[in-house]
Amino acid sequence: MNPWSSSKEAAAGLCSRFGGWRLLGPGLLWTTVFCLLPMVVVLAVSLATRGTYGGVVWEFSLDNYRDLLHPLYGRIFGQSLLLAGMTTGMCLALGFPLAYYIARLPPRRQALWLIFIMIPFWTNFLVRTYAWIFILRTEGLLNTVLMQLQLISTPLDLLYSNQAVLLGLVYGYLPFMVLPLYAAIERIDPALIEAAWDLYADRWSLFRRVLIPLTKPGIIAGCVLVFIPSLGAYLTPDLLGGARSMMVGNLIQHEYLVARDWPLGSALSILLMLIVMGSLLWYFNAQSPQIRERGEQ
Amino acid sequence: MPVSRGLVRFLGFVAIAVLLWNGCDRGRETNQQGGAGAMVTLHYFTWSDYVSPELIHEFEQAHGARVVVDTFSSNEELLAKLQGGASGYDVAVPSDFMVSIMAAQGMLAELDSAALPNLKALEPHLQHPAFDPTHRYAVPYLWGTVGIGYDSTVVTPPPDSWDILWDKRYRGRISMLNDQREVFGAVLRSMGQSMNTTDPTVIEAAKHKLIAQKPLVKTYASEHYDQLLASGDVVLAQGWGGQVARAMRDRPSIRYVVPKEGGTIWADCLVVLRTSPNKALAMQFINFLIDARVAARTSERLLFAASNREARAWISRDILENPAVYPPAELIPRMEWMGDVGKVMRTYDRAWTELKMQ
Numbered sequence: 082m083n084p085w086s087s088s089k090e091a092a093a094g095l096c097s098r099f100g101g102w103r104l105l106g107p108g109l110l111w112t113t114v115f116c117l118l119p120m121v122v123v124l125a126v127s128l129a130t131r132g133t134y135g136g137v138v139w140e141f142s143l144d145n146y147r148d149l150l151h152p153l154y155g156r157i158f159g160q161s162l163l164l165a166g167m168t169t170g171m172c173l174a175l176g177f178p179l180a181y182y183i184a185r186l187p188p189r190r191q192a193l194w195l196i197f198i199m200i201p202f203w204t205n206f207l208v209r210t211y212a213w214i215f216i217l218r219t220e221g222l223l224n225t226v227l228m229q230l231q232l233i234s235t236p237l238d239l240l241y242s243n244q245a246v247l248l249g250l251v252y253g254y255l256p257f258m259v260l261p262l263y264a265a266i267e268r269i270d271p272a273l274i275e276a277a278w279d280l281y282a283d284r285w286s287l288f289r290r291v292l293i294p295l296t297k298p299g300i301i302a303g304c305v306l307v308f309i310p311s312l313g314a315y316l317t318p319d320l321l322g323g324a325r326s327m328m329v330g331n332l333i334q335h336e337y338l339v340a341r342d343w344p345l346g347s348a349l350s351i352l353l354m355l356i357v358m359g360s361l362l363w364y365f366n367a368q369s370p371q372i373r374e375r376g377e378q
Numbered sequence: 379m380p381v382s383r384g385l386v387r388f389l390g391f392v393a394i395a396v397l398l399w400n401g402c403d404r405g406r407e408t409n410q411q412g413g414a415g416a417m418v419t420l421h422y423f424t425w426s427d428y429v430s431p432e433l434i435h436e437f438e439q440a441h442g443a444r445v446v447v448d449t450f451s452s453n454e455e456l457l458a459k460l461q462g463g464a465s466g467y468d469v470a471v472p473s474d475f476m477v478s479i480m481a482a483q484g485m486l487a488e489l490d491s492a493a494l495p496n497l498k499a500l501e502p503h504l505q506h507p508a509f510d511p512t513h514r515y516a517v518p519y520l521w522g523t524v525g526i527g528y529d530s531t532v533v534t535p536p537p538d539s540w541d542i543l544w545d546k547r548y549r550g551r552i553s554m555l556n557d558q559r560e561v562f563g564a565v566l567r568s569m570g571q572s573m574n575t576t577d578p579t580v581i582e583a584a585k586h587k588l589i590a591q592k593p594l595v596k597t598y599a600s601e602h603y604d605q606l607l608a609s610g611d612v613v614l615a616q617g618w619g620g621q622v623a624r625a626m627r628d629r630p631s632i633r634y635v636v637p638k639e640g641g642t643i644w645a646d647c648l649v650v651l652r653t654s655p656n657k658a659l660a661m662q663f664i665n666f667l668i669d670a671r672v673a674a675r676t677s678e679r680l681l682f683a684a685s686n687r688e689a690r691a692w693i694s695r696d697i698l699e700n701p702a703v704y705p706p707a708e709l710i711p712r713m714e715w716m717g718d719v720g721k722v723m724r725t726y727d728r729a730w731t732e733l734k735m736q
Contacts, residue, residue: 133720136461136483153728156735214602219611238550240611241597323597324556327734338454339558340727 120354127347135341145348154332154349158356161328164243165312168250172258172307173300175251180262180299181292184269195263198256206253210320213249214240217321241323249317254310258303265299266292301364309357329353419444420659423459423470425646426451430679437666443659451601460485460651468654469663471646475716477516478509480649486515487650493661496668501687503710504645508717516647517664518685520676523643523705523713524560525636527604527622529613529629540568540637543614544587549594553606553615556598558730559716560642561588564616567639573714576722585729589736598734607632618644619702620682626702634702636709643705643713645685677703 130140183194216222217239224236277291315330336346426449434445450456453476472480480486504518543552554561563573565584596612603615608628619634626632648664650657666672673684674692683704697703
């Protein structure tokens with residue numbers, strides 16, 4: 082008997098002794114109070130009207146949603162989706178080789194590498210973003226070094242651009258891609274890779290037909306973990322983008338705090354949540370046929 | 379390799395925990411001191427970097443009270459926190475237009491003028507301000523202007539008009555405030571309009587002028603533009619006088635000008651909140667802060683002008699003569715207070731968002 086099945090039996094015993102609901106209770110209560118209720122409040126506010134001084138007046142209206150139809154908001158959402166998609170793609174392109182490399186190291190060195198990846202998290206994200214400002218600005222570290230090496234004669238305009246925002250987002254969310262990918266790759270049985278070599282797979286088909294299918298859950302988890310927060314980012318566009326353009330996060334923050342238009346801000350938040358949920362559902366649906374296939378085999 | 383799998387789970391957990399904690403951290407810049415005794419505690423809600431600790435300490439010594447300082451970084455944040463149910467604050471520091479909003483919402487306690495003898499020495503233009511002409515709710519504390527900070531070695535001849543911010547020679551070396559009312563204020567004054575206009579066609583024209591300016595603008599920043607000026611990243615910055623004055627310390631060639639078309643005049647005011655549990659002590663605290671000598675020391679430290687005109691006697695000459703701190707008297711009639719524009723706010727909002735999406 083393996084230890085896994087005995088722990089399963091113990092868990093089943095726990096369930097029957099305490100009853101499923103009682104075990105579910107604390108988690109359910111937490112979700113209701115801290116997740117569901119605030120969402121209901123946001124939904125309710127999005128259907129209300131802005132008071133003259135910025136409060137919320139409880140007069141039912143769909144005006145906030147009608148205002149969302151303005152093409153301006155469509156462009157902001159489009160640009161944010163594009164930037165979040167590019168961030169996810171770049172994190173995946175950089176994170177996969179890194180995770181693969183780490184997963185193939187001896188265990189002791191793996192731990193060291195993972196700690197290196199985590200160390201930046203011990204510092205506040207705001208502070209790290211300010212550090213990028215010092216690196217990228219006209220008289221910053223990067224320009225100084227490039228000028229000293231005489232690679233450029235005039236400083237490059239690096240800061241306050243969409244590229245700087247992309248850099249900041251990829252930098253910030255890369256660990257969220259690497260960790261689930263590492264967990265997935267580390268679990269692959271090396272014998273499968275050897276078998277692929279034995280069956281005359283070249284590098285590309287090894288990658289495409291063995292590694293990708295086996296690490297798919299990790300890829301999906303990593304993409305979700307990177308895509309969602311970068312879609313809602315607002316600090317990075319403000320600091321590294323110089324507030325020259327807006328992402329959805331900035332727009333929502335602007336409506337809540339600056340314009341004191343909570344109803345419109347709430348309507349925007351609801352729309353953002355719907356887009357995120359919609360794209361997740363679509364993604365999982367797109368995955369499910371393959372999972373079913375594998376189950377039937 | 380079970381060890382490293384446990385580790386990766388642990389690290390993942392730490393990552394999420396740290397991320398959540400960082401998120402909470404942004405709103406938690408408090409300065410709470412634990413411990414309680416018989417001492418009365420006064421809760422002072424003010425701008426970040428807007429107090430001088432030794433003055434607070436002197437007040438604590440003199441009145442046997444404890445002062446707990448909590449900070450915010452914008453008027454909107456102040457209002458949102460108070461509307462969101464933050465209570466227990468005694469004294470807050472909203473700016474002029476926010477005083478009218480807070481008063482209209484019944485958030486402010488009426489002041490007791492008998493407890494505020496220092497109120498008699500206010501600067502003439504602050505004696506009957508439009509947002510609270512009789513000082514029923516608010517006492518002006520520090521004041522100043524919004525103008526242009528520039529590097530006099532690069533920008534020649536010295537500018538005297540908002541139009542310099544549309545000068546193509548300075549492409550990519552201009553910063554504007556990241557504040558829709560101030561940015562629209564500057565362009566509206568340059569067009570000879572009031573910065574409180576509610577005329578949609580005027581706002582539309584102002585928007586087009588701003589869109590034309592955007593390629594020249596390096597960044598819209600309300601916080602660190604003084605560093606950008608000092609480091610030479612920008613040579614022209616729309617900004618608050620006091621902050622430009624701080625950049626002058628790092629780069630002496632920085633100058634400040636209030637354009638001839640006029641600009642914003644502002645005053646941060648001391649108010650007592652209606653929910654304050656210690657109103658009498660709150661009045662004493664306000665009276666202390668606007669005392670001539672205390673206000674002079676505050677001014678010298680923060681480089682904003684004091685509301686008490688007698689404070690001028692205690693402020694060093696170079697600060698008094700710095701137009702970034704004390705604007706020349708002849709300019710004051712040309713300045714305009716930022717007023718509430720009510721429902722037209724959404725028009726400004728839309729225009730601002732359109733500008734950002736160009």
